[in-house]
Amino acid sequence: MKEIYRHHEMINVANFRDILLDAEIPCIIRNETLAMSGITEIPIPEFFPNLCVMDDEDEERALQLLKDHQARMSAGSELEKTCPACQETNPGNFDVCFACQEPLTEIKPC
Numbered sequence: 001m002k003e004i005y006r007h008h009e010m011i012n013v014a015n016f017r018d019i020l021l022d023a024e025i026p027c028i029i030r031n032e033t034l035a036m037s038g039i040t041e042i043p044i045p046e047f048f049p050n051l052c053v054m055d056d057e058d059e060e061r062a063l064q065l066l067k068d069h070q071a072r073m074s075a076g077s078e079l080e081k082t083c084p085a086c087q088e089t090n091p092g093n094f095d096v097c098f099a100c101q102e103p104l105t106e107i108k109p110c
């Protein structure tokens with residue numbers, strides 16, 4: 001078992017767990033109960049919820065997935081896409097228009 005991610009916000013750790021589960025990488029969150037009980041209000045990194053892959057061999061793949069995810073997140077905040085069908089502006093990390101569900105292809109800088 002290998003720890004690959006640690007954060008004081010449970011929601012961030014849970015998000016990454018969902019990504020790994022989507023990729024069918026077995027993983028668990030440690031300190032989840034501590035996080036829920038509010039003990040992590042005390043900023044001691046040892047008590048932060050952390051995400052571990054069950055199989056050490058999955059570590060590299062898992063880290064790559066997390067990196068891709070973070071890259072997508074930061075790219076999304078810098079770029080916007082204009083819907084070719086209805087001209088609505090969508091966040092750059094959207095694949096389809098939130099207004100009309102047309103696929104988004106155009107990318108323009110903010």
Ligand SMILES: [Zn+2]
Pocket residue numbers: 083084085086087088097098099100101102
């Ligand atoms: Zn649209």
